[in-house]
Amino acid sequence: MITNKENPAIELTDYFAQRSTAQIYKDDLPHIDITRCLDLLNGLELCNEADKLAQLKEFTQLAIEITPSTYSPANLKYLFSYPDPIGVYGDLIANYLNSNLHTEECSPIFTHCEIELIEMMKHLVGYPEGDGIFYPGGTMCNLHSLVLALRQCKGQRHQAATIISDHTHYSIDNAISTCGVEHVFRVRTANNGVVDLEHLTELIESIKEQELELTYFCCMYGTTNQGKFDPLEEINKTFKLQHVYPWIHIDAAWGGAVFFSEHAEQFRKIASLSDSVTLDFHKILSAPLLCSALMVRDTSVLPNSALSDKANYLFNNRQNTHFNLGLKSLQCSREPYAFKLWLMIKSRGISYYQSQIKRYYHNAKFLRAQLDNTHIVHLVEPSYFNLCFWYLPINFTKRKQISDYSMTEQKQISELNLAIYDKIVTDKKIYINHSNFNGSPYFIRVVTHQANLTDDSLTEIASYFNQIYHQITS
Numbered sequence: 001m002i003t004n005k006e007n008p009a010i011e012l013t014d015y016f017a018q019r020s021t022a023q024i025y026k027d028d029l030p031h032i033d034i035t036r037c038l039d040l041l042n043g044l045e046l047c048n049e050a051d052k053l054a055q056l057k058e059f060t061q062l063a064i065e066i067t068p069s070t071y072s073p074a075n076l077k078y079l080f081s082y083p084d085p086i087g088v089y090g091d092l093i094a095n096y097l098n099s100n101l102h103t104e105e106c107s108p109i110f111t112h113c114e115i116e117l118i119e120m121m122k123h124l125v126g127y128p129e130g131d132g133i134f135y136p137g138g139t140m141c142n143l144h145s146l147v148l149a150l151r152q153c154k155g156q157r158h159q160a161a162t163i164i165s166d167h168t169h170y171s172i173d174n175a176i177s178t179c180g181v182e183h184v185f186r187v188r189t190a191n192n193g194v195v196d197l198e199h200l201t202e203l204i205e206s207i208k209e210q211e212l213e214l215t216y217f218c219c220m221y222g223t224t225n226q227g228k229f230d231p232l233e234e235i236n237k238t239f240k241l242q243h244v245y246p247w248i249h250i251d252a253a254w255g256g257a258v259f260f261s262e263h264a265e266q267f268r269k270i271a272s273l274s275d276s277v278t279l280d281f282h283k284i285l286s287a288p289l290l291c292s293a294l295m296v297r298d299t300s301v302l303p304n305s306a307l308s309d310k311a312n313y314l315f316n317n318r319q320n321t322h323f324n325l326g327l328k329s330l331q332c333s334r335e336p337y338a339f340k341l342w343l344m345i346k347s348r349g350i351s352y353y354q355s356q357i358k359r360y361y362h363n364a365k366f367l368r369a370q371l372d373n374t375h376i377v378h379l380v381e382p383s384y385f386n387l388c389f390w391y392l393p394i395n396f397t398k399r400k401q402i403s404d405y406s407m408t409e410q411k412q413i414s415e416l417n418l419a420i421y422d423k424i425v426t427d428k429k430i431y432i433n434h435s436n437f438n439g440s441p442y443f444i445r446v447v448t449h450q451a452n453l454t455d456d457s458l459t460e461i462a463s464y465f466n467q468i469y470h471q472i473t474s
């Protein structure tokens with residue numbers, strides 16, 4: 001029987017119960033330090049200038065210390081890492097100028113930077129005639145995509161139906177409830193984490209039977225958890241076969257790096273079948289938070305010129321309305337989210353970012369090869385920057401996929417991987433994640449999108465993994 005070495009008396013089969021009462025994560029944050037840091041600024045307003053500066057310095061140092069570092073190659077937990085310094089400089093200029101991007105008149109330079117970038121991105125995602133708008137985050141882009149879809153709904157609004165998968169990002173669920181869409185159909189994903197086409201057909205038939213209108217479908221390009229890509233070509237064929245023509249939105253907030261990869265042409269071709277695409281540059285190109293764009297295939301859908309009469313204190317007919325980007329956005333005031341990215345691409349050239357992306361693909365493959373794979377079942381071969389795998393109890397033989405194990409075995413696998421994860425959290429040597437899906441056992445999830453990762457650091461991480469595995473199971 002596998003035992004937990006930290007506490008050899010506890011067998012791992014009790015790990016679930018033990019874990020839920022242990023409140024591991026409550027002890028995880030340094031609450032004493034957080035309070036100490038915040039208290040440093042008590043009474044600041046009463047200090048003289050010199051003391052104020054000293055106190056602020058101490059506060060800043062402690063705040064930096066306490067905040068998990070995005071710069072560390074050991075931080076492989078999140079989809080964003082440290083910001084491109086040129087982007088940080090761009091943000092600084094933008095913040096200093098503090099101008100607003102609703103009209104060209106107010107922000108002439110930033111407006112034209114955004115227009116230039118949209119021009120570039122529309123070709124990148126396969127919309128040569130398209131348009132786009134920058135947003136603070138993929139959540140806003142996804143919301144706007146649904147708004148556009150609903151505007152095109154031919155029937156009654158209460159008949160609008162959407163299909164999303166169980167791997168759709170939660171911001172889409174949020175958008176759906178915000179817009180009050182009543183009919184939400186959830187398509188299953190197959191074991192490989194992408195939309196199950198048979199189930200999709202069943203759902204479409206059911207939508208037709210209920211006399212609803214399929215208005216919106218969200219296709220995942222890079223699921224947040226596993227980095228999987230839905231088969232859009234087949235999905236599109238299914239729609240055509242069933243004579244339904246929803247607005248197809250690609251959520252490429254995470255997976256958008258494919259458009260900068262060696263496979264860009266292939267993904268662009270497929271993406272051209274869609275109506276809109278979300279891109280999160282603060283994830284894929286490490287622009288400083290926040291920097292996202294919603295791209296659309298049809299140029300006529302974004303501008304809402306009816307608004308310009310209402311807000312004639314901002315917009316007037318002496319302006320070139322084409323350059324009044326505020327009319328394309330759900331926001332009124334807007335920061336120059338695009339400017340930092342524009343500066344990054346101007347300074348380094350797009351090829352620099354393409355080579356970064358290549359490196360992240362390499363990282364995933366390299367780390368996979370370094371792990372002790374005799375005791376590991378991989379969720380999928382890494383096709384993106386998410387490496388997801390299950391460690392197997394030492395006496396288990398390796399099978400092809402996790403579903404080849406019985407439910408009892410899967411429970412043991414889950415407990416082992418949670419124990420490994422908890423040990424990693426306690427050690428604080430590296431920062432990674434754990435997850436599960438569709439009732440699968442918990443697996444280990446490592447994100448290899450980190451520009452500070454080298455082959456040496458990856459080797460070190462792999463040997464640390466192997467070491468704790470043997471520590472826990474031997």
Ligand SMILES: *Cc1c(COP(=O)(O)O)cnc(C)c1O
Pocket residue numbers: 079136137138139140142169171222223224251252253254255280292
């Ligand atoms: C991160 C993410 C989002 C949300 O984007 P924000 O920039 O965090 O608002 C949406 N979809 C996917 C797939 C994501 O990974």
